[in-house]
Amino acid sequence: KARTITNICCIGAGYVGGPTMAVIAQKCPHIKVTVVDINAQRIADWNDVDLNKLPIYEPGLADVVAEARGRNLFFSTDVDQAIDEAEMIFISVNTPTKTYGVGKGMAADLKYIELCARQIARVSKDDKIIVEKSTLPVRTAEALRTILTSTGNGVNFEILSSPEFLAEGTAIQDLMNPDRFLIGGEQTESGEAAVQSLVDIYANWVPRENIVTTRVWSSELSKLTANAFLAQRVSSINAISALCERTGADVDEIARAIGKDSRIGAKFIKSSVGFGGSCFQKDILNLVYLCQHFNLPEVAAYWEQVIKMNDYQKHRFAKKMIDSLFNTVSGKKIAFLGWAFKKDTNDTRESAAIYVADELLQDRAEIHVYDPKVTEEQIFADLEYLQEHRPNSCHSSEFEKLSSDEIRSLVTVHNDPYEAMKSAHATAILTEWDEFKTYDWKRVYNKMLKPAFVFDGRNIVSKTDLEQIGFRVYNIGKGE
Ligand code: UDX
Ligand code: UDX
Ligand code: ADP
Secondary structure, eight states: OOOOOOEEEEEOOSTTHHHHHHHHHHHOTTSEEEEEOSOHHHHHHHTOSSGGGOSSOOTTHHHHHHHHBTTTEEEESOHHHHHHHOSEEEEOOOOOBOOSSTTTTTSBOOHHHHHHHHHHHHHOOSOEEEEEOSOOOTTHHHHHHHHHHHHSSSOOEEEEEOOOOOOTTSHHHHHHSOSOEEEEEOSSHHHHHHHHHHHHHHTTTSOGGGEEEEEHHHHHHHHHHHHHHHHHHHHHHHHHHHHHHHTTOBHHHHHHHHHTSTTTOSTTOOOOSOOOSSSHHHHHHHHHHHHHHTTOHHHHHHHHHHHHHHHHHHHHHHHHHHHHTTTOOTTOEEEEEOOSSSTTOOOOTTOHHHHHHHHHHHTTOEEEEEOSSOOHHHHHHHHHHHHHSOOOOTTTTTOOOOOHHHHHHHEEEESOHHHHHTTOSEEEEOSOOGGGGGSOHHHHHHHSOSSOEEEETTOOSOHHHHHHHTOEEEETTBOO
16 A cells, blocks of 8 residues: 655755755645755755855756745754654765775765665664665665665665656756656565655656656666766767868758657757766766676677767867967966856766866966856866866876866966956857857957957857957867
């Protein structure tokens, strides 16, 4: 018999847990939703009366939080109490790629998940439904079950997998009108009842036919597969962009032409400086690791190529900049428009901008960054982190490690885009923020050094218009 849920807790108040729980709370006023996190500052920010201080930026999120917070949506650091009171517990903690030991650089680091499981086992006094929301390697549910049942004191745990498919920048829209919600559960009577409990929650606003139920492992593997397919589309069109630049073709025309084929579809074939974000690279590496583990080297190599193509695309862009600027950017002022991995988010994880900057810094360029939503500390933190965790791609194997001081002396972060571009040798567009399209490019041109270069990594400004002003423009995948 499916249990009617009235009290939910979510462990992890990040990009996934925060927006997802805010929407569940808004759509289900009869359910008390408590989001907990060990990061006290994050919780304080979620509770800030000033909605501009929410820890993550997502269009529409502040309104949802304003409506539900204090009514049936709560943010707290008291993890034990929230676990104790909840009938259903979502786990949305981070699962970064391992930076040490077995599976370093590929496998997902499950230490945060394991800590959660142990905490749930310790605290729970009655039966609970546990929902994995983070992206996890296939069979994590089984690991969770092992920990919970072997350390729990006679309490029954049902484990579901319900991966999140929201994309950042459109999280609220994706949650309110999802293509599908996915739930994986055990094919036992109690498993099916647990699945039904979660279906009943989602059904408060999602049409039943858009709620897909599967067995647990299919659900876990669907998340990796979806992200691998999406990333592959971007790498595929980016591969073609390199060919376009050598020939007389235009990659945006090609995308338009092939996108009309309904078997291919028009979405997710926009050529760019390379994909970023917390999911694509991590999930593909995870998939590759799984394939290797199950002794499928050909399958592993197939998916790994999607990552290699992405590394190549970022490198190609940086190299194009250096080549065009007369083979050196040393001591030259380079403006970066955008640091986030895509528009409408303040998230910078795996952003192409970080890798392009790193490559230019090797040549000691002076980089001046403007991003409408990313903080200065975040930009320095991203560059500093990369020095310690630079992946072993063919292009960066000989890169030097830069010290914090070197990074801080070479990189300047601006609040005003025109200041960032003033007296610059070149401007590079790394994120497709809408506001970049409407800048007064004539004014920018007058303030930049000549010849003034624009490297458009997102194909968002008009090459013809800019060339008419006098710029030298390079964009992605446009043959002459
Ligand atoms: C293809 C293109 O679809 C068509 O646009 C082009 O003009 C010519 O080449 P065709 O080769 O006739 O057409 O058939 P298609 O339907 O594309 O199938 C190609 C192969 O892929 C077949 O063996 C088919 O069985 C297989 N296939 C197709 C799958 O295995 N799975 C699928 O989901 C689709
Ligand atoms: C992705 C998936 O879309 C989402 O379903 C999953 O739950 C999490 O991972 P996200 O990483 O937030 O979401 O953003 P997404 O819109 O998928 O973009 C990923 C990267 O690909 C961005 O850097 C984006 O700029 C790039 N991209 C996307 C392109 O370069 N071209 C495209 O056509 C689409
Ligand atoms: P995602 O994009 O997957 O949501 P984030 O890093 O934005 O990732 O969010 C994950 C959150 O989970 C972080 O705020 C982190 O502090 C929190 N977290 C990690 N481990 C625990 C834990 N054991 N208990 C509570 N919160 C945790």
